[in-house]
Amino acid sequence: MEVAGKRVDIDTESAVGESSLCVSCEVEKVKTPACGACRECNEKMCTTCFRYHLRGKLCRNHVFLSLQEFCSLSLCSGLEDVTRCEKHDNELIKFYCRSHDIVGCGDCIVLGHTSCKPEYINDLAKSFKDGDTYKSIAKLLEDLEKQKTDYEHEIEKGKYECENMNEKALKGLRDFRTEINKCLDEAEAKLLSQMKILRKENTETKAKIEAVLQSFTSELQKVKQMLDTQLYRDNALFINAVNCKSKLADIEKMNEHSTKDMALKGFKFVRNDQMSALLKSRLPVGRLQVCHIECRTKETAKQKFCVGTRVRRKPKYQMGHTVPGTVTRVTDKTVTIKWDELNCTQMYDITDDTFEII
Known part of the structure; x- marks a missing residue:
């Protein structure tokens, strides 16, 4: 109960949350839990500050309220504000204009709604x-609250789907990059294997x-000595010279026969034209197929399909179109699908449930 000049003991008001702090202490940059509030000043205070507050001549008869009483008083003040007209010096709102669906004080009605047959709020509010x-x-409010909850x-769900889509896209990119690297590694390994074989063949040819050459040199040395x-x-x-003629002819024939198939194989790396053109084109490794995700709990057929959506026949309906396709156009009543391998575009009813998104 409110008492003028009442001094509240700290122990009696100890159950105060940290969110209710003494305003006077906060001015001094000290955080002290408030035990109540001054009704006239509308400020929360601790008991010590309120004792000093009462020493002033103008504040001597101020009333100290508990936090619960102060909150109740604030709520009542808020209710009083609702019944006061903001346009005309806080005049009481007493009338309702059904034609314009607004409420107002007597001044509001006189100035703008005298021909509208205003009604007394007291009469309308009873029932x-x-x-x-x-x-x-109340029902609309309830529905909107439920809709808000559904939206939340x-x-x-959308946050999860976004993360899931990001992970799937990243995995697809990484997998494709791995396939590209594997393809390049295999192509490189194939060239390296060919280079190894040619190098071995040239090494054997050089040895032969x-x-x-060693045999040729030896025979020439013998002739030179003769x-x-x-x-x-x-x-x-003279005799050696005659004999050397035939011997030199034999050496020449032996050299021609021996070196006929012993040429070294030269080679160099030549870039693949298609791969070179691909590098010059700077084509992206892929693309992102973007579609809108509607945040709705009750998904309509039009929201389900959007341009760019990938679809296919559901398993139990796969008698005709078994290949996947892409949605190219969506209206309120139809959805148009371009099938990948059938080279055709067909239109279906928007309510057709024989398709599924892939």
């Missing part, structure tokens, strides 16, 4: 709570050429 108008407003659920004028003279030199 208003049990009337159809209040019930319809859809938003949460070196062996022939024609050495310091070792052989006169008859001996």
Whole structure:
């Protein structure tokens, strides 16, 4: 109960939340729980500050209210504000104009609604709570509250779907990149294998050429020794010269026969024209197929399908179109689908439930 000049003990008002702080202490940058509030000043205070508050001559008869009493008083003040006209010096709102569906004070009615046959609110309010108008407003409010709750659920669902779509798109990109890398690795490995084979063949050919060259050098050295004028003279030199003619001819034939199929194989890397054109084009690795996600709890057929949606026949209806297709046009009554491999576009009723999104 409110008492003028009452001094409240701190222990009696200890159950105060941290959200109710003493305003006077906050000015001094000190956080102190408020135990109540001054009714006249409309400020929450602790008991210590209220004691000092009462010392002032102008504040000596101020009343200290508990927090519960203060909150109740604030609520009543709010209700009083509802019945006061904001346009005409807080005059009481007493009339209702049915033609314009507005309420107002006497001044409002006189100035703008004298020909509208205004009605007294006191007469209308007696049975208003049990009337159809209040019930319809309450029902609409209830429906909107439910719709709000449904929207909140859809938003949460949408958040999950967004994350899920992002993960799926990222996985698709990574998988495609892995396939590209694998394809390039296989192509590179194939070229490296060919290079290894050619290198081995050239190594073997070089060994054969070196062996022939060594034999050729040895035979030439023998002929050269036979024609050495310091070792052989006169008859001996003549005889060796005659014999060397046939020997040189044999060496020449042996050299031609040995080196005929022993040429080294030269090679160099030549870029693939299509791959080079692809690099120059700077084509993206793929694209994102974007479609709108409607945040609605009751999904209509038109909301279900949008341009770009990928669809296919449901398993039990896969007698005709078994290949997937893409929605190209959507109206209130029809949906048009372009089938991938059938090279045709067909129109269906929007309520057709034989399709499913893929």
